[in-house]
Amino acid sequence: MSSLLITLAQFIFTALAASFSQITPTLTLKSPSVPMSKWAYIALMFFGVNMLNNWAFAFNISVPVHIILRSFGSVTTMLAGALQGKRYTWLQVTSVIILTVGVLVSAFADAGSKGKSVEASSGDLGSGLLILLAAQILSAYMGVYVQDTYAKYGSHWRENLFYSHFLSLPLFFPLAGTLRRQYANLASTPVLDFPPSLPVLKSLEMPSGIAYLLLNSMTQLLCITGVNLLSAQASAVTVTIVLNVRKLVSFVASTIMFGHSLSGMMCVGAGLVFGAGALYGWETSYRIPSAAKAKKVKEGKKQ
Incomplete structure (x- = not known):
């Protein structure tokens, strides 16, 4: 398992890519629009969430179980928001619950169609679940904290993308020994056989493990950039x-x-997820703003 090295590679690649938006023509960092203490706190939480999710695999938590438990992100984020004074309508709450059930149904269907187990392979299930629960709670709190930071200082998502990854890098130093071992394992994998039409890549004689590590980092950059951009435009619950x-x-x-057929269970889960997502979107983007606008017009007429 090279999850720690994968995480480090993703952080380095994203920090490098995001740095271009934070560097001045004189090759110095721009002055941040948000206090550095805020970014440092967010980076610490971001690192913690990633480490907890990686740690869970050490307790033989299967990937399907991992995915299923992380599907409760919308619920935990809504609870975190409620604890901080945010209010949600009954329709928003209902749609989040339905959506979560839909993802659970789909995850079980996906695991079943591919012959995967949704059980832990040892007696460490309890410890692994507690770690994932801690990751969920921390992630939910971080999402709400970022939302509040944007509300106060502006939606500087590019800064968040850079500093959440860059400031986390020193935290990997205590794990250097494990990282070296994981890198050695990937470096010892067979050389990837690139086609003759790619002579430059073929001449690199790159181990397949390293090539896949780089590819994973590039796709993660696209993913995390989209998440940060979305979080600057929408609430933490909407993002989840x-x-x-x-x-x-x-x-x-x-x-x-992979050549599997969509089971009835998968279709039911898909219907629940898309239906609940549409319901939440209608409530959040149309009904609530329309009601607020109508109330404002009514109050204006009274005056």
Whole structure:
């Protein structure tokens, strides 16, 4: 398992890519629009969430169980928001619950169609679940904290993308020994055989493990950039809902791509997720703003 090295590679690649938006023509960092203490706190939480999710695999938590438990992100984020004084309508709460159930149904269906187990392979299930629960709670709090930071200082998502990764890098130093071992394992994998039409890549004689590590980092950059951009435009709960919908699309796409048929259970889960997502979107983007606008007009007429 090279999850720690994968995480480090993603952080380095994203920090480098995001640095271009934070460097001045004189090759110095721009003055941040948000206090550095805020970015440092967010980076610490971001690192913690990633480490907790990686740590859970050490307790033999299967990937399906990992995915299923992380599907509660919308619920935990809504609870974190409520604890900080945010209010949600009954329709928003209901749609989040339905969506979560839909993702759970889809995850079980996806695991079943591919012959995967949704059980832990040892007696460490309890410890692994507690770690994932801690990651969920911390992630939910971080999402709400970032939302409040944007509300106060402006939606500087590019700064967040850079500093959340860059400031986390020193925290990997205590894990250097493990990282070296994981890198050595990947470096010892067979050389990837690039086609003759790519002579430059072929001449590199790159181990397949390293090539896949770089490819993973590039795709993660696209993913995390989209998440940060979305978080600057929408609430923390909306972000988790979009991520859950994306997760469902991934389930369906992987099922089709690997030659499996969509089961009735998967279709039910898909219907619940898309229906709940549409319901939440209608409530949040149309009904609530319309009601607020009508109330404002009514109050204006009274005056």
